[in-house]
Amino acid sequence: MASLLSIESSPRGEYSISRKLTSAFVEEWQKTHAGGTVVNRDLFTTTLPFVDLPWIAGAYTPAEQHSPEMKKALEIGNTLIAELKAADHIVLGTSMYNFSTPAILKAYIDQIVRVNVTFTPQYEGLVKGKKLTIILASGGVYTPGSPTEGYNAESSYLKQVFGFIGITDVNIVLAGGTGAVSMGQRSLEDFVAEFTPAVLEAAK
Ligand SMILES: Cc1cc2nc3c(=O)[nH]c(=O)nc-3n(C[C@H](O)[C@H](O)[C@H](O)COP(=O)(O)O)c2cc1C
Incomplete structure (x- = not known):
């Protein structure tokens, strides 16, 4: 039976564009994968400590x-890694903060990238055979090939780090231009409608 892991990272609740689009993805995925299971991981309701000394010592x-300290430090990472390994498809809803990944998502990544668990000492990824769809909402527009593309450090970073642990089938839906919604120049519904077809296509 197919399984989907849906990861959310925006703190903006009902105002979040990445959350709206990720929800549309999950709904479509459920329609096209009858009987499939969905696991929701909301990073804002998860305690995500930064990597500390017991974590590093435990990892090696x-x-x-x-x-006991090492066990405790690695506990949440163990849960998150198990979720990741159990999924066939992962959908990750994220914002762009300061041209890159919000700190909460970086804290998640620091928990799941662990030697001998998600990659080998020879740098081979151990999380294989997954699809990853990233829905990235940003105030500005960073269309590939445009003069602003280079400001988007988040897409390349996420591809690199998930590729490092073995997830190489990555599709990124860039929902750029949410600043127009924040400034009242566009309605949230109108903005979400523009990007929904790409999101639904990715869920098939
Ligand atoms: C702290 C902060 C930093 C941001 N930095 C950027 C940025 O560097 N580039 C950009 O295009 N938008 C930036 N934004 C705008 C967000 O990416 C945008 O509001 C996006 O829609 C947030 O995702 P959400 O709607 O899912 O919450 C920033 C917003 C905040 C709150």
Whole structure:
């Protein structure tokens, strides 16, 4: 049976464009994958500590030698990695903050990229055979081939880091120009409608 992991990272609730588009993706995916399972991971309701000394020590120590502190530090990462490994398709809704990934998403990434668990010491990714769809909402427009493309450090970073752990089938839907909604020049509904066809296509 097909399984989808839906990851949300915007703090803006009902005003979030990435959340609206990710919800449309999940709805379509459920229609096209009857009987499939969906796991929701909201990074804003997940306690995501930064990597600390017990985490680093634990990551480089065999599990049977872990201290209670190391075990605790690796706990949330273990849960997140298990979710990732169980999914066939992952949809990740994200914003662009300061041309890159919001800190909460970086904290998630720091938890899931772990030696011997999601990549080998020889840098081979261990999370294989997955599809990843990223829905990236940004105030500005960073269309590939345009003069502003180079400002978008987030798409290339996310492709690189997920590729590093073995997820190489990555499709990014760039929902650029949300600034027009924030400034009241466009309605949220009108903006979401423009990007919905690309999102629905990605969910097939
Ligand atoms: C702290 C912060 C930093 C931002 N930095 C950028 C940026 O560098 N480039 C950009 O195009 N938009 C930037 N934005 C705008 C957001 O990407 C935009 O509002 C997007 O729609 C947020 O996603 P959401 O609607 O899912 O919450 C920023 C917004 C915030 C709050």
